[in-house]
Amino acid sequence: MAEGIPFESRAERLPGSRRTRRAGRAGAGRGGARGQDGVSAASIFSLRPTxxxxxxxxxxxxxxxxxxxxxxxxxxxxxxxxxxxxxxxxxxxxxVLSSLPLQMLLCLSGTYYALYFLATLLLLVYKSQVFTYPHSYLVLDLTLLFLMGILEAIRLYFGATGNLMEAEVPLAASLVLTMGGALLSAYFLLWQTLVLRADTALGAPLLVLHSLEAILEVVAIAAFLS
The missing domain is CATH 1.20.5 (Single alpha-helices involved in coiled-coils or other helix-helix interfaces)
Incomplete structure (x- = not known):
């Protein structure tokens, strides 16, 4: 019982909680029992802050x-x-690699070609009625006009799809068809059987549109491949 007093006073002096003091008193009440390594319970609790x-x-x-x-x-x-x-x-x-100017130009070209097709068809009917127009040449011009319309629809579809999907293969197909359409527009502008001023006024803007579209399609294909 005499050895428990110093341990109790040491536990009271050490900073800690009430559990530390209670453990010190419990160790003192048990007669100051120690472990096998000689360390008291109060000293063990005093190591807790570390x-x-x-x-x-x-x-x-x-x-x-x-x-x-x-x-x-x-x-x-x-x-x-x-x-x-x-x-x-x-x-x-x-x-985004799609070309906005090309897409706008394709929409404009589609609208303009619809007007061009109707106007050229009416002019061919007018020239066959007013002027001497051989039947074989009339059939040739009408066939080329309808062929141009089919190629134009396919060209616009491939061009718009390839540009929006950023696919170079449809756009390359549209470029080839654009060159074909430019040749046909040049035919109706310069080499058809009877060329009137109305034909020149209608064909020149279409040829310009085809040329601009071909340039923009080449630029877009180069951007897709880079």
Whole structure:
């Protein structure tokens, strides 16, 4: 009983909670019992402020826990930087390559060609009634006009689809058909059987549209392939 008094006074002097004092008194009441290594219960509880608990719930040294937290923060930084890089790459891969001027020009060309087709057809009927127009040449001009209409519809479809889908194959097909349409428009502008001023006024804008579309299609194909 005499040995329990100093331990109780030491537990009272050490900073700690009421549990520390109670443990010291309990050790004093049991006659100052010690463990096999000679360490009292009060001294064991006095070591608790030097022990910390990591994120996994296991007790560890404070320095070791700080190292883990530092490594965790570095991993989070790497993860955030990786996500930002992926977002930047995603924005770069989502860059629109379709040509807006080409799309507008295709819409304008489609509308204009509908008017051109009707006007040229009426002019052919007019010339066959007013002028001496051989039947074979009239059939040839009508056939070329309808062939031009079919090629124009296919050309506009391939051109618009290839430009919107950023596909070079349909756009290349549209480019070939554009060259064919330009040749046919040049025929009705210069080489048909009877060329009137109305034919010149109708054919010149169409030939200009075909030339501009061919240039823009070449630029768009080069952008898709790069």
């Amino acid at each position: 022990i910390s608990v990591c994120n996994n719930g296991q007790p560890a040294d404070l320095k070791f826990c700080s190292t883990l937290s530092r490594e965790g923060s570095e991993e989070r930084k790497l993860l955030i930087s990786g996500k930002s890089t992926q977002m930047a790459t995603g924005r770069a891969s989502n860059t």
